Amino acid sequence: MAVPVIPHFINGQRVAPHPDGVTSDVFNPATGEVVAHVKAARTEELNTAVEGAAEAFTSWSRMSLGRRTAVLFAFRELLKKATDDLAALVVREHGKVLDDARGEVGRGLDVVEFACGIPELLKGEYSPQVSTDLDVYSFREPLGVVAGITPFNFPVMVPLWMAPLAIATGNTFVLKPSKQDPSAAVFMAELWKEAGLPDGVFQVIQGGRANISELLVHPDVQAISFVGSTSVAKHIHQVGTAHGKRVQALGGAKNHGVVLPDADPNFAASSMVAAAFGAAGERCMAIATAVVLDEIADDFVASVVAGARKVKVADGMTPGADMGAIISRAARDRIEATIGSAESDGAVIALDGRGWRPADLQDGFFTGPTVIDRVRPGMRAYDEEIFGPVLTVVRVKDLDEAISLINANPYGNGAALFTSSGEAARRFARGIDVGMIGVNVPIPVPVAYHSFGGWKDSLIGESHIYGPEGVAFYTKAKVVTQRWLRPSEGAAASFHFAGASSSAT
Ligand code: NAD
Secondary structure, three states, X not given: OOOOEEOEEEOOEEEOOOOOOOEEEEEEOOOOEEEEEEEOOOXXXXXXXXXXXXXXXXXXXXXXXXXXXXXXXXXXXXXXXOHHHHHHHHHHHHOOOHHHHHHHHHHHHHHHHHHHOHHHHOOOEEEEEEEOOEEEEEEEEEOOEEEEEOOOOOOOHHHHHHHHHHHHOOOEEEEEOOOOOOHHHHHHHHHHHHOOOOOOOEEEOOOOHHHHHHHHHOOOEEEEEEEOOHHHHHHHHHHHHHOOOEEEEEOOOOEEEEEOOOOOHHHHHHHHHHHHHHHHHOOOOOEXXXXXXXXXXXXXXXXXXXXXXXXXXXXXXXOOOOEOOOOOHHHHHHHHHHHHHHHHOOOXXXXXXXXXXXXXXXXOOOOOOEEEEOOOOOOHHHHOXXXXXXXXXXXXXXXXXHHHHHHHOOEEOEEEEEOOOHHHHHHHHHHOOOOEEEEOOOOOOOOOOOOEOOXXXXXXXXXXXXXXXXXXXXXXXEEEEEEOOOHHHOOOOOOOOOOHHHHOO
């Protein structure tokens, strides 16, 4: 059977890519089979998409809030109804398990629902009579064409961290999804169209680095939202801002989960297993490193190893599966090589997932859960983002050492503390240089009405994503100072500045 080629979605329709576009394979990671091809957009295809979005901006940005909101509500209904189909598509190209893919759609829906409240979010401010007969009001306007560049690990949720708010605030949006799992973007484009979104407001162009280089310098692109690895985030922020664009760039992570002796040991160990091995560790908020006090470390390691042995690893469509395949063969090999480096660096492999494959899926990109004890900074397994089902354990003497360890790490996305002490929780939350903190919550992803973002190398630029910061990112402020007088009341213009109080009469 011929392998399908995934289209772009431009100006309201699927567009077959130019046959000479650079081609990549899209795999089903569970079987290792090529299920589709994706072709990078050529310059003329990218320009058509951006120009279409620029043209659509004129009318979309002027459309009434009521009509814009009606599209968002309709999209919300369609997305909810399509959850299972969209989730199955994610499983097929990403490899995560079906329930987790459904959860990903649900997290995206939360942002759509937040965006449905856009009339309230865009309400401006009005100050009457700031001086005699002088009123000031301020409000926010959209930017124009904005682009989203997204990673492989959440092909539905991350685009939905961006597009609903970008569109609700009156912008038009060009999405460049990951070429490893690009179908969900086209599926969502069709839902937007069915919801009544005018053609050109949500465009999808397929491709990779070369396309991004063109977006970063395109004169019609006003802003870039990026989520992916830190090195790419830094590059995108640097080039995008040098070309006058607003850039929010969320990078990689190395999240720590600290366990104190006063924590519930079973809850802490089982939370750590779920947070390390869920989605095969391919989450930017996965716990990669458990930081455990010496006095409880032996028991903790024994518990997480016991828990990790019970993780059911299978094709993501298998009922009851806890963990699916890794995104690619190359990623699997890199993860297993990093485990090997920890062994050579003197760490203790407490559970070794290397070489593990489900019996019926020997060609799939699998590796089993791995637990590495006695890891220290300076070892590759600690210093690098592994982004796989590997939990490293660092032993420390007390909470202050745990806080120092976290603060010395270049990443600052998320961190969790397991404790029954309010004092310890407060010291931790106030003392660590991390953007999102969980207290007895292993994966503290904020709800849609709070913004999401890390610190340090986990976020380049100023703006967090979605929530109130998302609204601010996709809009710019306008302030009007106005005086309306009867013709007979005209006063002479002043040559001098004056403060409101000194000019008040
Ligand atoms: P990636 O950085 O390789 O790719 C992300 C996007 O950038 C893709 O669309 C890709 O096509 C593009 N890209 C890749 N290399 C590029 C280059 N040299 N120049 C320009 N564009 C390039 O990331 P990934 O492997 O798809 O995703 C995993 C990474 O994303 C991890 O580091 C993970 O921590 C991070 N992530 C972070 C968050 C967050 O909220 N901070 C969320 C999800 C994923």
